[in-house]
Amino acid sequence: MKHVKNFRILNPSFLLILLIFIVSVTISNAQVFSSGNISSTIPDDGSFHVTEVMASGLPSATSANFGIEKVCIDIQHPDVKELSIKLISPDNTILLLDEFYSGANYENTCFTGLALNHVLEGQAPFSGSFKPVGDLGKFNNGINPNGEWKLQVEDTKTGNVGEVISWSISFSNAPVKSFISSNLPIMVINTNGQTVQRNVRIMVDMGVISNGSGVSNKITDPWNHYSGKASIRYRGQSSMMFPKKPYALDTKSEDGEDRDYPLLDMPSEHKWVLYASYSDKTLLRNVLSMQLFASMGHYSVQTRFIELVFNGDYQGLYVVMEKIKRDRRRVAVTKMNPEDVSGNAVSGGYIISIDKWSDKRDSWQSIYPSNVRGDRVRFQYVYPRPDNIQPAQKQYIKNYVDQFENALMGPNFKDPEQGYRKYIHTTSFINNFILHELCRDVDAYRASTYFYKDRDTVHHVLKSKLINGPVWDFDMAWYNANFGGANEVVGWQYQYGYNFAQGNPADSIYPVPFWWRRLMEDPAFVDEVHCRYMELRKDIISPEALHKRIDVMAEQIKEARIRNFNHWPVMGQWVYSNIMPVAQTYEDEIIQFKNWITKRIEWLDKSMPGTCPNLSVEEQAPLVSSLEVYPNPFRSGFNLSYYLRQNSKVSVELINSMGSTVSQVSTGNQTAGTFNDFISVDNLPNGIYMLLV
Numbered sequence: 252m253k254h255v256k257n258f259r260i261l262n263p264s265f266l267l268i269l270l271i272f273i274v275s276v277t278i279s280n281a282q283v284f285s286s287g288n289i290s291s292t293i294p295d296d297g298s299f300h301v302t303e304v305m306a307s308g309l310p311s312a313t314s315a316n317f318g319i320e321k322v323c324i325d326i327q328h329p330d331v332k333e334l335s336i337k338l339i340s341p342d343n344t345i346l347l348l349d350e351f352y353s354g355a356n357y358e359n360t361c362f363t364g365l366a367l368n369h370v371l372e373g374q375a376p377f378s379g380s381f382k383p384v385g386d387l388g389k390f391n392n393g394i395n396p397n398g399e400w401k402l403q404v405e406d407t408k409t410g411n412v413g414e415v416i417s418w419s420i421s422f423s424n425a426p427v428k429s430f431i432s433s434n435l436p437i438m439v440i441n442t443n444g445q446t447v448q449r450n451v452r453i454m455v456d457m458g459v460i461s462n463g464s465g466v467s468n469k470i471t472d473p474w475n476h477y478s479g480k481a482s483i484r485y486r487g488q489s490s491m492m493f494p495k496k497p498y499a500l501d502t503k504s505e506d507g508e509d510r511d512y513p514l515l516d517m518p519s520e521h522k523w524v525l526y527a528s529y530s531d532k533t534l535l536r537n538v539l540s541m542q543l544f545a546s547m548g549h550y551s552v553q554t555r556f557i558e559l560v561f562n563g564d565y566q567g568l569y570v571v572m573e574k575i576k577r578d579r580r581r582v583a584v585t586k587m588n589p590e591d592v593s594g595n596a597v598s599g600g601y602i603i604s605i606d607k608w609s610d611k612r613d614s615w616q617s618i619y620p621s622n623v624r625g626d627r628v629r630f631q632y633v634y635p636r637p638d639n640i641q642p643a644q645k646q647y648i649k650n651y652v653d654q655f656e657n658a659l660m661g662p663n664f665k666d667p668e669q670g671y672r673k674y675i676h677t678t679s680f681i682n683n684f685i686l687h688e689l690c691r692d693v694d695a696y697r698a699s700t701y702f703y704k705d706r707d708t709v710h711h712v713l714k715s716k717l718i719n720g721p722v723w724d725f726d727m728a729w730y731n732a733n734f735g736g737a738n739e740v741v742g743w744q745y746q747y748g749y750n751f752a753q754g755n756p757a758d759s760i761y762p763v764p765f766w767w768r769r770l771m772e773d774p775a776f777v778d779e780v781h782c783r784y785m786e787l788r789k790d791i792i793s794p795e796a797l798h799k800r801i802d803v804m805a806e807q808i809k810e811a812r813i814r815n816f817n818h819w820p821v822m823g824q825w826v827y828s829n830i831m832p833v834a835q836t837y838e839d840e841i842i843q844f845k846n847w848i849t850k851r852i853e854w855l856d857k858s859m860p861g862t863c864p865n866l867s868v869e870e871q872a873p874l875v876s877s878l879e880v881y882p883n884p885f886r887s888g889f890n891l892s893y894y895l896r897q898n899s900k901v902s903v904e905l906i907n908s909m910g911s912t913v914s915q916v917s918t919g920n921q922t923a924g925t926f927n928d929f930i931s932v933d934n935l936p937n938g939i940y941m942l943l944v
Contacts, residue, residue: 281422284305286302286417287417293328295406299405305400313391313426315428319426320365320422322383326413327413328411328412328414332354333407337403339401342394349370349377359378362382369382384564430470433467436468436558438458438459438569442483447498451484453483453484459474459476459515460474477512479510481501482507490527495529499523499525500522500523500524502521509521518553518573524574526569528570530731532821532833533729535804539729539797539800542800544722554570556569558814575721576602576634577602587601592641598704599707599715600634601632602634603702603703608761622749623749630652632645634703651674659770664773665775673716676716679718682783689855691736693744694727695744697747703718730830730843730847738830781859781860798849888931889932905932916930
């Protein structure tokens with residue numbers, strides 16, 4: 252049932268006859284159509300209140316040079332969060348202006364894409380100009396603006412009564428620009444009238460326009476990369492507070508089944524994430540971090556920049572990311588079946604996480620406290636999924652972590668055979684440590700932290716160990732959090748919160764595990780950290796290399812980020828958890844980003860504990876050089892040729908794409924010189940392997 256009132260007004264320019272041409276042009280290029288004072292009651296029964304304004308005498312099509320400039324409303328209501336306000340064009344295109352924000356009244360409130368503030372960042376009573384929830388520019392793409400425009404107001408709850416006092420719509424030769432094209436792929440999602448929810452997925456139509464590198468993608472182009480169904484829901488925790496929402500997305504077949512697809516040329520799968528990058532004004536922090544972890548030799552989540560159009564509304568720049576899950580193309584641990592409950596079968600594969608905890612998530616608690624307050628880490632089951640994992644499987648991975656923690660806390664924890672090294676893949680832990688200390692992620696180690704363990708005697712690994720990875724969620728890293736020490740150049744993030752007798756209640760829910768402080772008590776581990784840092788410092792994490800990565804990505808998104816910040820005008824505004832003072836321009840944001848990185852690395856250079864013989868940042872002559880491997884590819888073995896600079900023990904380690912060692916040969920102590928060795932390796936599965944000498 253609709254409560255409808257019709258209002259038509261006369262185009263005021265019709266009243267102006269025989270005026271000079273300049274005046275008539277000026278008036279025709281800035282026309283306002285108003286309902287006048289209607290003071291019409293908004294029904295409180297869930298029905299729509301619709302008022303109409305007739306526009307006439309306008310050009311037959313909107314364009315980049317003529318179209319809607321703004322929509323102004325005056326609505327009295329004691330609690331505007333109960334209202335959903337939409338503009339409907341003569342061709343029945345619908346645009347959401349605002350909904351669900353607390354407070355009273357819209358008093359002379361105008362919605363325009365030219366405003367400096369977004370309505371979702373405003374506060375009632377609303378007055379002045381705001382960007383609407385939807386994109387007014389979608390009306391300025393060739394539609395005929397003449398006809399009946401409708402303002403639809405829905406009161407979604409009973410108990411309060413309000414009224415529409417008046418509203419108007421303005422057209423001019425300075426319209427809100429419509430989204431036309433991008434150098435990035437364009438993703439289009441249509442919900443077909445459904446509302447996106449937090450915990451329940453909805454089926455949608457999805458298309459991706461991608462004409463290839465160097466070719467412009469137009470919103471009017473066919474959906475040539477992907478055209479089909481998908482399911483979506485909102486995702487995230489702290490990011491859900493922002494108006495630009497992140498989404499969980501699954502590609503689907505027409506009948507609703509999972510559809511593996513090589514989205515934007517990433518490995519074929521069906522589970523994806525649309526990351527919003529709202530508080531990260533560089534729009535780069537997550538992508539940079541994933542790239543670095545991959546450069547360190549690990550599987551890392553792949554990413555792609557896109558621009559998103561949602562129900563016809565431009566929504567800005569997003570990052571499409573692989574979701575962390577078990578798959579031969581992602582975290583390639585062995586698939587677990589319900590019958591895998593004993594013997595070797597129960598030993599893997601598993602994915603677990605340390606994350607923000609709630610009683611809705613199946614988890615277990617560490618057997619040791621992680622800070623002076625006695626808070627304990629909680630581990631969550633990721634794979635097998637909590638609704639599929641068997642009791643024996645839950646008990647196995649819990650016992651494995653318990654054994655690791657017991658070994659780590661035991662008197663012989665430094666013993667390479669009986670200590671903690673028996674249970675963990677130390678290289679992955681070291682690389683995680685270096686990355687998280689480099690970027691000072693305030694959530695480092697204690698949230699969005701993943702581990703996986705494969706099955707024993709798989710891929711020639713007699714006993715698979717716990718691997719730290721993949722990495723995830725860096726929006727509050729790299730100088731983008733104003734608490735927890737993350738805004739400082741000086742200090743160690745792994746020590747965060749240990750001495751808090753009292754503090755943020757959230758810190759008791761997810762403390763930094765005691766593991767890292769204990770690991771740093773082992774001189775051998777510390778020396779390995781130091782050596783690995785010095786190795787990475789030569790190129791991958793040098794300031795020059797990091798700055799270059801940033802510059803390349805910033806150039807890639809140059810056009811899109813301008814549109815993004817026009818739609819979401821947060822540049823120069825404080826957004827949780829930005830560091831003050833906030834940068835006023837994108838260029839300044841990048842300068843701050845780079846400057847902090849340089850200073851952080853300078854501090855790490857001076858402060859990294861441990862030693863690495865004969866290595867320094869300034870002079871790092873490798874012990875092993877002139878390294879040659881042939882044949883490559885190989886079958887049963889390969890020849891290894893190298894020069895040893897000084898007398899040393901040489902170890903040759905072959906590592907698969909999961910980070911697990913599949914073959915290891917130690918030559919014992921050798922004198923300096925040139926060596927040619929044949930490394931025999933039989934029956935390895937096809938794949939890419941890393942050689943560590």
